[in-house]
Amino acid sequence: MGITRWRRAASAASVLVLALLAAAGCTSTSDAPPEPTAAPSGAVTVAQVCAHPEAGPATAPAGAVTVDPAVVGDLTAKTKSSPPNTTFWLAPGTHTLEADRFAQVVPKEGDSYLGAPGAVLDGHKTNQYAFGGGAGNVTIRYLTVQGFVAPQNEGVVNHDSADGWVVEHATIQHNSGAGLMAGAHQKVRGSCLRANGQYGMNAYKSGAPLGDLLVEGNEITGNDTDQWEKQQPGCGCTGGVKFWAVNGADVRGNWVHDNRGTGLWADTNNNDFRIEDNLLEANDGAALIYETSYNAVIRNNTIRRNDWVEGRRSADRGDSFPFATVYLSESGGEPRIKARTDKIEIDRNVLEDNWSGITLWENADRFCNSPANTSSGDCTLLVKDTGRCAQPTIASAPLYADCRWKTQRVDIHDNRFTLDPSVVDCTDKCGRMAVLANYGTFPDWSPYKGEPVADAITGKQQNRWHDNTYVGPWSFVAHDPSHSLDFEQWQGTPYQQDQGSTLKPRNGG
Numbered sequence: 233m234g235i236t237r238w239r240r241a242a243s244a245a246s247v248l249v250l251a252l253l254a255a256a257g258c259t260s261t262s263d264a265p266p267e268p269t270a271a272p273s274g275a276v277t278v279a280q281v282c283a284h285p286e287a288g289p290a291t292a293p294a295g296a297v298t299v300d301p302a303v304v305g306d307l308t309a310k311t312k313s314s315p316p317n318t319t320f321w322l323a324p325g326t327h328t329l330e331a332d333r334f335a336q337v338v339p340k341e342g343d344s345y346l347g348a349p350g351a352v353l354d355g356h357k358t359n360q361y362a363f364g365g366g367a368g369n370v371t372i373r374y375l376t377v378q379g380f381v382a383p384q385n386e387g388v389v390n391h392d393s394a395d396g397w398v399v400e401h402a403t404i405q406h407n408s409g410a411g412l413m414a415g416a417h418q419k420v421r422g423s424c425l426r427a428n429g430q431y432g433m434n435a436y437k438s439g440a441p442l443g444d445l446l447v448e449g450n451e452i453t454g455n456d457t458d459q460w461e462k463q464q465p466g467c468g469c470t471g472g473v474k475f476w477a478v479n480g481a482d483v484r485g486n487w488v489h490d491n492r493g494t495g496l497w498a499d500t501n502n503n504d505f506r507i508e509d510n511l512l513e514a515n516d517g518a519a520l521i522y523e524t525s526y527n528a529v530i531r532n533n534t535i536r537r538n539d540w541v542e543g544r545r546s547a548d549r550g551d552s553f554p555f556a557t558v559y560l561s562e563s564g565g566e567p568r569i570k571a572r573t574d575k576i577e578i579d580r581n582v583l584e585d586n587w588s589g590i591t592l593w594e595n596a597d598r599f600c601n602s603p604a605n606t607s608s609g610d611c612t613l614l615v616k617d618t619g620r621c622a623q624p625t626i627a628s629a630p631l632y633a634d635c636r637w638k639t640q641r642v643d644i645h646d647n648r649f650t651l652d653p654s655v656v657d658c659t660d661k662c663g664r665m666a667v668l669a670n671y672g673t674f675p676d677w678s679p680y681k682g683e684p685v686a687d688a689i690t691g692k693q694q695n696r697w698h699d700n701t702y703v704g705p706w707s708f709v710a711h712d713p714s715h716s717l718d719f720e721q722w723q724g725t726p727y728q729q730d731q732g733s734t735l736k737p738r739n740g741g
Contacts, residue, residue: 278487278511281451282424286401288347288374292321296346301325307345307353308337316367317342322375324350329359333381336391338365347375347402355380355388355407364391368415371398382409384430384460385469390415393437399423408458410434414478419446426451429458430469432491436476443479447486456492468606471497472515480504480571489513495538497521498528500610504571508532516541519586523561524598524637526613527571530558536584540656543587547661552713554666556591557583562598564693565641569613575641575694582648585655589665589706592639592695596672596685599636601626604674612637627679636680639667640693644700651704665722666709667695667729686711691726702735 292298296319299307307327310320322345329335336359339345345363353362353375362377363370372389380388387410390397395415403424404411411428412420414435425432432455435445452472460469470493475481477500488495488510495515498505502525512519512535519538522528535557543555558578565575583589597604600611600621611618614634620626621635651663669686672678689695690711708722708729709715717727719735 278451278485280487281401281422281449282403282426282453285403285424286374286422287349288351288401289321290349292323293319293346295319296321298323299327301327301351304328305330305335308335311337311339311343314340314343316340319344319346322347322351322353324348326352326354328354328356329362331358333358333360335359336361336364339363339367339370341367342369343367344371344373345375346373349374352376352378354378357381360386360388361391362388366392366394368394369396369398370394371400372402373398373400374402376403376405377411378404378406380407380409382407384409385434385436387411387413387431387434388428389413390418393440393442404428404432410474411455413437414442414445416440416442417444420448420450421446422449424451425453425455425472427454427457429456430460431455431471431474433473434476435474435478435481441479442477445475445478445481447473447481447483449485450487452486452488452495453490454492459492461493466606468497468499470494470517471521473497474499475502475505477501478503478505482506482508484508484510486510487513488519489515491515491517493517493542494521495519497523498525499523501525501613503527503569503613504573505529506531506572510534513537515539518542518555518559519557521559521561522563522576523559524610524612525563526566526569527573528563528576529573530576530578531580533581534584535581536586537656539587543662544658547658552661554588554591554664554668554709554713555661556588556666557586558590560590560592560639560642562594562637562639564637564639564695566614566638575643578642578644579646582650584648584650585652587656587658587662589649589663590644591665591709592642592667592689594636594639594669594685594689596670596680597674597678599678599680601635602675602678611635623677623679626677632679636685638693639689639695642695644697646699648701649703649706651706653705663704663706664709665697665706668709668712668715670712683712697730697733699732700730700734702733705737706735 299322388407389412393413393415396417398419400421405426408429410431412433432452456470472491475498494517505528507530514537519535567574672681708717
């Protein structure tokens with residue numbers, strides 16, 4: 233929960249091929265909401281659903297219960313009085329709940345909610361939750377949900393993370409907290425998750441596994457309007473989508489842009505992700521963070537103009553850490569954990585004019601049972617009893633290896649990295665690739681003091697760049713932040729990275 237760095241804790245559906253509109257200048261650092269990114273360029277096919285939402289049925293389907301927007305609480309009352317597996321059709325207009333902060337719709341198993349064109353469920357900044365309860369297999373389609381005030385880390389739609397929900401062609405916007413929570417086997421397709429206070433979606437379920445999650449063809453934009461990292465520095469509690477302990481997720485064909493923090497953030501014991509065919513652009517922070525997690529494929533994504541705000545902020549304060557656009561923090565492939573792959577493969581992506589590139593990182597002081605572990609109370613998926621990670625047993629096999637999340641078995645290949653400093657407006661501390669760790673110092677009983685973690689991540693854990701194309705003034709960092717390398721040094725002994733790769737050091741691409 234939150235990323236630890238070397239000196240501090242810090243943090244289809246409807247698809248269109250859209251015309252090129254050039255982007256210029258830097259992302260705003262003011263407190264005003266970000267201006268939306270122009271329509272994506274070139275031959276990129278993405279979900280653009282906020283401006284072009286799918287329309288629901290104009291008349292009530294046969295057998296559906298009609299909900300009247302003129303009657304306050306009509307949706308809640310009719311849901312309560314109807315049997316499971318009922319379809320509700322919300323007529324055009326603004327629907328409201330009772331004027332009580334805990335008033336909410338509690339579906340029964342298999343209920344479906346269909347919004348007519350112009351149907352809106354509005355919390356009027358009074359109600360905390362729109363849809364809650366534990367019933368499974370609920371469907372919400374074509375409905376706008378807005379104006380709810382969920383507390384921090386809680387969500388408005390599927391508040392209780394029930395399983396099997398389907399959310400399609402919905403607009404979930406201008407809410408506090410997370411617009412949407414997630415349960416197991418949930419499908420979120422063709423929806424607009426926009427300008428919510430904390431997350432567009434918070435994929436978290438307390439006390440239970442969350443697996444088989446599909447996030448496809450959505451537009452996820454402008455979230456974290458409440459800027460929680462400013463309110464609670466280092467909380468690691470923002471993003472377009474945040475994933476926690478999700479075992480099996482497909483994230484594909486989404487347009488994730490202009491979020492105030494990270495675009496997509498998988499944090500703490502996630503496993504078996506396929507992140508493919510997305511457009512990730514103009515997020516204030518990293519496009520993608522994969523943290524203390526396992527086994528993923530990151531492929532065929534277009535990633536551009538990310539991390540301009542947070543990267544520049546770091547450079548301006550003199551921080552030499554290689555802030556990344558794709559950031560793997562204590563995450564790697566682990567064959568002992570069942571997944572569709574046994575490594576992290578990052579391939580066939582295009583990264584264009586981001587603040588920086590890919591950073592592979594381990595904090596030597598972060599491991600199970602360490603006070604420096606910001607995922608407090610959690611341990612790796614290889615150790616069930618956190619208490620075992622203590623002296624003297626942690627100093628020897630198998631716990632020496634299994635008590636820490638490791639950045640290992642990362643294969644970065646056949647990607648294209650371009651950087652034009654005149655576009656990014658950067659002359660220092662940008663355009664870097666990195667594989668590194670810090671010098672272990674803490675706690676007193678740690679078996680990882682000194683340089684063994686930096687030695688391992690750099691040369692012993694099968695982390696490999698190869699067959700990539702670089703255009704622009706790229707530099708490289710290995711072992712620790714003080715080791716800055718040019719391309720020849722990066723390819724040479726002892727690092728031997730990027731064999732088969734090319735670099736054209738001119739600006740632009």
